[in-house]
Amino acid sequence: MPQLTDLLFYAFAGLTLLFGFLCVANPLSRNPVTSAMFLVLTIISMAGLFVLLHAFFLAAVQILVYAGAVMVLFLFVIMLLDLKEEERRKLNAIAVGLGSVAVLGLAGVLLRALIQAKPVIAAGTQPVEGSTKELGRILFQSYLLPFEILSILLLVAMVGVILLSKKELK
């Protein structure tokens, strides 16, 4: 008898995949705004997965930051650039063939690994509760160095964006 959490997991995982597919390859609409909206739904389904993992803070941040702030920026950019519906491009048969071979190969390898794998819980790993306190402790003790490197990465990204998008070249 599957538990409710299992059912919820499959529901959220399936929805994430479905919305993700509709975001990049929607057969009905080529409108960028529709794609952006499906991205919101993908992110919300992923937040559901985080909740099932007891990572409540991450789930909230996922919705607040990604579904909220980042998506508003996306929509601003789409509207400022006034993107029209994308035309359907002619697909290159060779590229499609090679691409599907690569995708099917990867999917095959992953599926085979999943089928062969036995569920193991590595010894010595404690289940982590996703409270803010716990997360903060992990972030600023065990993972302090990558955290600080990423802060420099954000600075670099900011400098880069300003340089590459500045209007006048003087």
Place this chain on the structure above:
Amino acid sequence: MNSSLIVVEILVALLGLGVLLADLWMPATHRRRLGWIAAGGLAVIFFVGMKDAAEVAYAFGAPGAKTGMYVQDSLGVFFKQFFLLAGILVLIMSVEYSGRFATGVSEYFSLTLFALLGMLFAAGTNDFTLMFAALELITITFVVLVSFQRDRASSIEAGVKYLILGATASAFMVFGIALVFGSAGTTNFNEIAAAQKTLASNPIFLVGLVFVLAGLSFKIAAVPFQVWAPDVYQGSPAPTTAFLAVGSKAAGIVLLLRVLYAAVPTITAQWHVLFVVIAALTILYGSLCAIPQRSVKRLMGYSSIANAGFLLLGVAALSKAGAAAMIYYIAGYLFTVLAAFTVLSVVLAQTESDDISTFNGLGQRSPMLAAVLTLSMASLAGVPPLAGFVGKFLLLKSVVPMAATHPIYLGLLAAAVVGVVISIYYYFGIIRAMYWGGKAGASEPLQTSWPIKGALLVCVVGMLWLGILPDTLVQISTPAVEVLKPELPVKVAVAP
């Protein structure tokens, strides 16, 4: 927590931030001086800040853990010196080239320092999380550096290609790290090494490892993740291309060494056929595609692919000798490629195209530059007594003992020899253009400043030193790889 181990990294980060801030008060005409300041600062760090690692020390572990994310050992120190030297030479080069930038000269210096910072962290990586953070810092910084000449369409094109392909490679890598973490319960290299006997039979772990290796192969431009290299090398500003060819590739190499030989040596030994095939294909692809090239930077892109293949010979050798030969080769590659790109920056700072014919008559125009470029091309082709020759010799020598264990190694040796022979043809095409290429478009000699002359002198001395006195570096490279623990494949008994 022992954060005193990352003093060098902190100093480089402060230098980068300082250059970024100093730009505010520096009048526009004097901004090139910031490049000299940055290069000088790195030189001070190089000569004063580097200490020998007497023993292996860890930092930034979880509370109570014996190991940590960051490791300081002889291998890390070797690569840190390598990256600092590369950073100094690239900064000198970019000061010379900065006249071509429409805007953001001081940001270019600062971003170069931040890319260098990522490489320094890569040298001391002992954890998949730190590896990902360091690689992302390198990749994102290079996206900006590659598309820096945004008044040129080719530079923007190169930037977009690098961004998209780099992001795909990063996505694969982070997915792989997630699978590794999920199956091993840790991302620390020492802890994974301790558990690898059981992990070797866990398919999820193996798939994760394959994805991580795919991400690293992208960094060193190995087949089948090499497609980006020629376009990006051609479109980028010359100093960026140089740093990409030397620094980014070496960061990939040091991470590859650490993942394969410090974290999962048993699995590496099981997969030796895979590394043999990738090395052979990479050598042949790079060499064959380089033949028809007319653009010098594009040629260097294919040459960089071929050299990634030669470096992978050391991985296929599955021995400490192979790893030591790899770091010998990459040290020679540093001097050789930076010499070539310093000359390229001086020549290309004047003209728009980088066709081989641009170098026509360089032998008469600037005999000194032509002589340096000749030396570096000869070294890349593997002509004795230069660094490239000894490097290739050591790599091949490390593979030879394996030929007795598996016939596929004979194919690898054959591919390497074919690659060397082909490379002589395309490298000497540039030499031929310089001396026998006919009339030059411009005949006045090129001006070179004294720092450029100094950088060229360092590179030439390095090439000759590694070529004539190989023992001096072998004595450094052999102990440097002592921290790695390569294993030989277990012979599987075949039932008759």
